[in-house]
Amino acid sequence: MIDIDRLVLEFQTLLSIESPSKKEGKLAHYLADIFEALGYRCFFDKSAENTGSEVGNLIVKIPGMIPAPPIFFCAHLDTVGPCENLKIIFENGVFKTDGRTILGADDKSGIAILVELARVLRENRFPHPPLEFIFTTCEEIGLLGAKFLDLELIDAKEGYVLDSENPEVVTIGAPSSYKFKIKVKGKAAHAGLEPEKGVNAIHVLSKLIAELNPGRIDQESTMNIGIISGGKYVNIVPESAEAEGEIRSHNSKTLESMIQQIEDLGAKVEKGYQPKIEDLPKVSVRFEKLYQAFLISPDDPILQPIKQAGERLGINFFFIKKEGGSDANIFNERGKKAVILGTGMQKVHTTEEFIRVKDLVKATQIVVEIVKAKGESFK
């Protein structure tokens, strides 16, 4: 069913089409042409207005052979950098680069799998539900495509995101993440002439940070302070200082209490700081949700076709939680149940990124078997 040479050639072609975040247009149109030529309807949503990308998300509809509920597959169009002047090296069944750029198998391996799936479905007649392919933009810069995806265009209630490494490992959970910004407003004064008239914002912020405990909070939670800034001149008591960080947890209660702790700490440091001048310092803490945690239980029906595919292919799938966010967080948050499948890509987001053809083929087989299993289990 799967044509390995065709899959590999398509993958190589996709790699050669540059598609950094916000500049996914060329790749998206190339794909729309392929799917339309296969006879499938393609849509672009209007997410570009909000994501800042050249194009919206691309949605492809493949009619079902049976009246089963539709399912979706998703891969993202954009890649991280550096990606200019990509030089692909293919050696011993492995795709990699010359070490100057990333390869872009994240997530073009996922895209290649879906193109091959569409071709397999065109050539072979077997019962399968309607499929919707969602190709998102701007995944790497904050999951923007998925966040602004027009759900009116999607009928499927659940699906599979092709965006992790190992074909035999399925991601069934991911943490919530918030970023936060701590701002301290102090009062400027000349540091040599009249320091007592100033309130040193850097000093206040330091006291606060010294009481935070970044790092691993517990088995399922972490905290980081990643950016700090403030002050202008060595002889001026700094008027403002800022720090930015993030928190992640698989447990929403822990996350809430971490947020509370940081807020309380801000209030405590503000209240306790002496001497105060004109009600200063002021400490403000702002949180912004990046993505919401999800966790799929072992008996959830969304895993059934994966297990069936595993039985057919002789694979014992392992189900894991991952530590970062992906489009799957957004889908789950927006009411579309999703898990993440591996495509075979390795060492993503580095210039050592590579993928074994063997793994890409295995991942494609798994996806085809999932679609078959979905069709066969429908009564």
Add this chain to the structure above:
Amino acid sequence: MSLLNKVLDFFFPEFCEVCNHHLKPQEVFVCRRCLNTLPFLKLYCQRCGSLVSESLLEKGIDRIEYCSYCSQKNFYFDRVFALFQYKEPISEWLLRVKFAQDFRLAFALGKLIRTFFSFLLSDVDMIIPVPLSNERLRERGFNQSTLLAWGFLGRKPFSEAIFRVKCTKPQTELTGKERWENVKGAFLAKDWVKDKKVLLIDDVMTTGATVNEAAKALKMKGAKEVYVLVVARNQLM
């Protein structure tokens, strides 16, 4: 060695089991250097203990929530903790514990697993060794799991909560399928496990049939959660 000596010797372990060097105070049973050479189980399914290729570890995966196997099997236990692969010298040690009645070794292994899983002591309400049948107990004189649990706890474990009501054939003589049949209905638990979080201790887990049956008995009497702690995880080929 007399029983008394065996017990005394346990309280004053001095030499590394592997290289015979004197142990430093913080070292348990084997010296630091030899400890690193033991066949630790680095990655396994935490729901059922299935072994996972270590190549996944190199790919940054350090924790498996569940696998296809256990998500279809619906085991009665909820989590598995295992320290070693069933390989030399662990396999040889466990055989010595079982058949040569090496008390000192059993206690020491229990103590060793404690250094890795001490967090379980405060996490569970009850720690119970997987029991032997009365016949087997009479024949062997002691239950190796009780000794392991004794070493793990640092005191005599509470073993009255679950009984073996059926004398079964040794699992090691059977194939995978037969093992599941063999242990069916082998255990009966007492009512006081109700709403408790129980940790079952055993020496080796192979198919999981035995601990699953024990966990089933505990769950039937209302145990809230059942964890399994084994020295080694073996896999039927």
